[in-house]
Amino acid sequence: MRFRHLLEEKDLVKLVRVGASVITGALCYSNEQEGIMGSSRGHCEIVEVKYEASTVQRPQTFRHVRAQDREQRPPVMKKTHNKALENDINKLFEAVNLRTSKSLDLSDSWRNASKKPMKSAGSHSPGIGFSEPVSLKQALRGLCISQAAEMAAVKRMSMPASPRISESGKITNLYRSVMVEAGGSGCSPAGGVRRTEIPRVKEESTSYSSGTLIQGHQESFKSATQSYCSSPSYSVNPNVKSIKCTSSESGHALAECSGNGVEISLVEGERTRGAAIKLPQPKANSLNQSAPSSPHIAAALVLKDAESSPVPDDISHVSQVNKQASEIVCSQHNSVSALPHHISDGNLSKPDKKISDSNKIASGSIKDAATPLKVGNRAAPKLRRKSKLQTVPASSAVKSNKDVRSTRSTSRVKPVIKNKNLVIKKSKKVGGTTDGNLKASYEVNSDRDHSSGQLICQRCQCSLTDTSKDSSKNPPETTSTEAFTGSRNCDTNKSDSIPTSWENRGTPAVKVNMNPKSTEKGDISQSSKSSICDFSSSTTSLSEESSLSGSTYGNRPHMSKDMRWGAIDRVRKQYGFLGLSHFNLLKKLGSGDIGTVYLAELIGTNCPFAIKVMDNDFLARRKKMPRAQTEREILRMLDHPFLPTLYAQFTSDNLACLVMEFCPGGDLHVLRQKQPGRYFPEQAARFYVAEVLLALEYLHMLGIVYRDLKPENILVREDGHIMLTDFDLSLRCSVNPTLVKSSSVGIEPPRVSGPCAGSNCIDPFCAGPSCKVSCFSPRIIPSTARARKLKAEAAAQARSLPQLVAEPTEARSNSFVGTHEYLAPEIIKGEGHGSAVDWWTFGVLLYELLYGKTPFKGAGNEETLANVVLQNLKFPDSPIVSFQARDLIRGLLVKEPECRLGTETGAAEIKRHPFFEGLNWALIRCAVPPQIPEFYDAGNSHLAPQEKGEKFMGYSANGEQLEFELF
């Protein structure tokens, strides 16, 4: 009987039962005939035969053995392979050093085994040293473990460098080069203090070198832009990979073609209107081809023309030449509404007219030649092309695989990602429709003389050529770069007339198709419009640079007066774009799963921002792009005092950047630990959770289940109010506002404690003529007949009113998302969860703020999870917490989500709880916060507190300085 050299584990166990209780050393049995050892599952991969009993072989890798076998094994060995099993077993036992001792200390054996490397240097497979005794089981397990370790090591080695390192490496490099560059440079702030500035990073000459891209595009870019301006000035900046066209007369940037993704932005002087066209990256082998995307450029310019001049008839003469997806986003910065246009594969989409009029953007599919293209407030000329408007029903949330993580700080559980994060899947139909979007497609004509590489003006039939000259009027951004100036040989009298079509000679015109779904970068698209909730229509299609600013005035009313908009707009107008190079990175604020957040100052503005920098390569490698995309899309939607405002977004060097409001107060987790006893006084806790509640309510109404509530994600603004941040784990779902009759659901009237809660009160500190308490002061109810009457009236009024439930109480997801200590039982149990998880986490949050610890924390993650599901809620004796607070926590930390407070009608239920009695919800943002971060001076923020001779940032509470320094 032929012995199969790959012994199964059970066979070995049998062998041991026969006589050997312990095996020392590795079992490694080579089998040349069988091929790769252990190739089949269930077989032990660890057997090795000592072909010569007298020779003590070092443990070898299987490959080693095989190689040696071929060379060294005596021919007789091959012949013996077919010996009887008995002989083979004998051989095996010869190879095994049997130990007669009765027992073996397992720990010793493990220790010994681990001490002794079991394979020779350079070996690739595991083995166990012969000298150390281990049990068979241990030997097997040890080999499996070491093999697993080896496999992991091999995998690690085969993997690219750590993305985190890669990302931080990029930033570090940026810093380093800045440190070198910036010393004593003009970038230093007043006082000669050196600041860290993001340099313009030189692009490596790769197969997709942006420099080459620029080369490929610049001719056509020049030609195309010359028609806009009688005296254009061009500058090429290889560092930021752009070509910029500036009006020599006005000095305004007119257009920019960026090699990074090959984007063109169109801007024009005071009436800055941006149009970004995203062009396909040329293939590596087509880099030397001339101007592969010039038709797109022409298309972009035609778009711009459409705003100011009629599109000539011949623009409708179109043929398709390039099916590579492109995107165009236009916005009129100074108009109230921003109107995105997308072009890809021959289609140009435009927003729904009605929505755009009301500052709401929706995408549309328009192929009607008669449909005027409206940009901003102006109707665009009619375009002769087919048009089709399509409305696509909102998609529902997509259940995804599980995802677990913890993002608590060092003292907390670190994230463990078990499964994929929930992602809202969207259709990617090119030229088709996507979630909740109306799409439009246009055909645009782009004629150019490809033989000469020149664009031909059809009006005067002139050719457009360039003449190089020194560009002294380049914006500072490009002074160090190659400059060239183009002039057009067009009749100067016609300088105002814009060639709106290009003669097509030999090459068909472009048909650009709009794809409202964002690309991987997700920066220049209408992706936000594909939101599945109703509110998505109010989100704009935001190009990475232009549209955010252009739309913000209309779409973020609560921050419309913020000077930061103006600061960003000025930079954008001055340079034609906004990028990392316009910011001084002052400090790393922290890193998360998908990016790193920096404190940055917009150069020359003294405006601090928090910039979240995400490495697209890293995100793609780690499959975290959807999380980043979710966060980006949610950020674009937000307009709430307790939620972040996204001022701008852009991509620099494949780093996706989100420019947000900087919160100098740190997060509540840090702040709590600075409190005496590491817990907040009840009044302070009430303030913070009340604001969180409003933020959650708003999110729910947008169809966003937050899912990651914890103190670390609650930042403190400079005014002491909170900002809920971090949306990459949020669930987006549809919302179906439901009108609920109060009587049918037994809704209790709002628990008003006095006139303070009346709608007529506009003073947060006023609770009526006789009530001089703030919204957060202990309730003082005047026991007057008048007060009682008012209360009764308010109660009666509330009873008579129907109630609108606009929160996604029906949303369901099976994702395993959150932070261990904050995970709701239904998430742990995998039963599917909805918005009620936010009310569970809300309860945990209140508990932690009041008691300084979370209610179900165990020794480890598993114990914590078990406690969440099984353990009853207990309250510590200390500190003393009010009955109302405990009652609210009890109502929130109900393990069955259907019985949990807030599940039925959302935040309204919670707001009515006696814990919040006396709180004027409407005026909470005017209330005095428990603590306010000290004055922040961006101009000095780069300095260490010691350097400034003062604390950089601290908290003052009741006039008392708390030792709370951020830097």
Ligand SMILES: Nc1ncnc2c1ncn2[C@@H]1O[C@H](COP(=O)(O)OP(=O)(O)OP(=O)(O)O)[C@@H](O)[C@H]1O
């Ligand atoms: N606007 C901001 N102002 C001040 N600090 C901020 C701001 N945004 C984020 N931070 C800080 O930067 C750090 C990283 O934030 P980030 O959101 O990237 O990571 P995170 O909260 O751990 O979440 P995630 O891992 O999901 O990305 C956090 O410590 C956070 O407190």
